Amino acid sequence: xxxxxxxxxxxxxxxxxxTLITHENxxxxxxxxxxxxxxxxxxxxxxxxxxxxxxVAKYCFALVPRLYLPAxxxxxxxxxSFLKTKEFITVRKLAGLLEEWxxxxxxxxxxxxxxWEVLDCLGVKRQLLPPMPGSTKAGFGVVVLNxxxxxxxxxxxxxxxxxxxxxxxxxxxxxxxxxxxxxxxSKLSSMNVARYDFACAEVNDxxxxxxxxxxxxxxxxxxxxxxxxxxxxxxxxxxRRPRWGCFACGFEGKFxxxxxxxxxxxxxxxxxxxxxxxxxxxxxxxxxxxxxxAHAALGKKLFCMExxxxxxxxxxxxxxxxxxxxxxxxxxxxxxxxxFGILDGKLLLFSLEEEPGYRTLxxxxxxxxxxxxxxxxxxxxxxxxxxxxxKA
Numbered sequence: 001x002x003x004x005x006x007x008x009x010x011x012x013x014x015x016x017x018x019t020l021i022t023h024e025n026x027x028x029x030x031x032x033x034x035x036x037x038x039x040x041x042x043x044x045x046x047x048x049x050x051x052x053x054x055x056v057a058k059y060c061f062a063l064v065p066r067l068y069l070p071a072x073x074x075x076x077x078x079x080x081s082f083l084k085t086k087e088f089i090t091v092r093k094l095a096g097l098l099e100e101w102x103x104x105x106x107x108x109x110x111x112x113x114x115x116w117e118v119l120d121c122l123g124v125k126r127q128l129l130p131p132m133p134g135s136t137k138a139g140f141g142v143v144v145l146n147x148x149x150x151x152x153x154x155x156x157x158x159x160x161x162x163x164x165x166x167x168x169x170x171x172x173x174x175x176x177x178x179x180x181x182x183x184x185x186s187k188l189s190s191m192n193v194a195r196y197d198f199a200c201a202e203v204n205d206x207x208x209x210x211x212x213x214x215x216x217x218x219x220x221x222x223x224x225x226x227x228x229x230x231x232x233x234x235x236x237x238x239x240r241r242p243r244w245g246c247f248a249c250g251f252e253g254k255f256x257x258x259x260x261x262x263x264x265x266x267x268x269x270x271x272x273x274x275x276x277x278x279x280x281x282x283x284x285x286x287x288x289x290x291x292x293x294a295h296a297a298l299g300k301k302l303f304c305m306e307x308x309x310x311x312x313x314x315x316x317x318x319x320x321x322x323x324x325x326x327x328x329x330x331x332x333x334x335x336x337x338x339x340f341g342i343l344d345g346k347l348l349l350f351s352l353e354e355e356p357g358y359r360t361l362x363x364x365x366x367x368x369x370x371x372x373x374x375x376x377x378x379x380x381x382x383x384x385x386x387x388x389x390x391k392a
Contacts, residue, residue: 048078058082062091069174083174086146086205089392101173101390102341103129103149104350105142106382114385116149116171121344123378130184133169139196140165143207145228147392148172150188150207155196164194164215168226168233173392189231193222199243199257201297203250203277208236210257210273211243219244219263223275239273240282249297251318253277256302259292285321289314296340296347298365303340303347310337313347313363328361329373341387343378350384 049057061082064072073080082088092098102119114136116129132151140154149171155164168188191209198212198220207226214220219242224233239257246260246269255275262269268290274283295304302316313326328349338361341348349361359375380387 048082058087058091059095061088062095062097066174073174084146084172088174089147092392098391100343101126101392102343102387103390104341104380104387105385106380107385108382117380119378119380123343123376125381129171133185133187134165134167137165137196139198139212141198141200141209142386142388143200143202144388144390145202145207146205147174147390149388149390152200152207152209153191153195153198153212155213164196164213166191166194173390189226189233191226191233192224192235193220195220195222197245197260199246199248199260201248201250201255203255204253206277208248208250208255208275210239210248210255210275211246211260213244218242237275237280237282240284243269243273247292247295249295249302251297251300251302254318256318258288258304259290287321287323289316289323294338294340294349296342298342298347299345301365303363305338305340315365326363326372339384339387341384342389348376348378348387350379350387352383 047057048054049060052060061072061079069083073083089098100121102123104117104119105114106117107114115131118126118129120126129149135156135158137154137156141150141152143150143152150168151171152168153165155162157163167190169185170188171185194215195209195212198209200207200209202208205228207228208223209226210223212220221239221242222235223238224235226233241262243257243262244260246257248255248257250256253276255277257273257275260269262271270286270288270290272285272288274285275281276283289304289306291307292304293307293310295302297303300318302318304314304316305312306314311328311330313328315324315326316322317324337352338349339352341350345364345366347363347365349363351358351360359377360379362374362376364372364374
């Protein structure tokens, strides 16, 4: 099988993700210049840049190298607010400057220490993110929303006492101040219900979280939705039954909750709870997958792998609610335990078993029949816990 190499290249090396986190010779910003720029931005008639139509000004912002975005965000609230919007990402995409990054949460061999590492579109490790705030947690949720990484809730043990959290933190790759890593993460509004081992996903620019365990270890049926425009979590209609250890994905305005267990089933549940964000109602399907060890949404399909058969991919098509399976080849990697990543429209299977000379398996859903699989040297530096893709 042929090797996998991304065709993407950076337009400007100064725009790399690593410059957001650390830089040997960071640019020096004059306090007086920032104050002057702030006065200019705040004293105009409401436009982003005086004398320019907003659409032109926004395009100018999109052309600014990443290196200088944190300083621009510090000029005034108006600039910072625009840099945090999905519109800014859209304008960068139109300008041909949108980049793709893999954020991989890795852990050491003993499973005690974890860290986020950043891989560029070629799979090259660029840098580490600052440590996640607060105590070490398990069972937390991870979602990418408008080019930002959200880490929410989870379970932690403090002074021998276990507790569920409702805290939500955001890492903004545009506005992170690399001169002070303590400001890399920002705290958002807390969830209404502290929970862990729950399902979460982004649907139509909002985050949905469902089920899990609560503060007393009770199974939950509550569901809530986060709106980034208001920074508020709102409780919505609950699941029909408590559910935990589940996962979720979003397609075409629908929030799908699969896997895990529920109080109305013996063993693992094959039921799929589907929430319509348009009708604000739940419905149910009975053809889900059980004991899912890895999952990822790619394009308009869900890819997952079940514990009972880890040499086959199960692919869900939400258009007709159908499944199909694809055998996983042994060539290049005989592992039976994977975590998934998405890069350049392809599915990456990161092995959890360190084999000498192993290569990452890559599945291309758009390739011609018989040539969907190849291998790649792209892989994290340590055992992968989870992986998300950011386009920004």
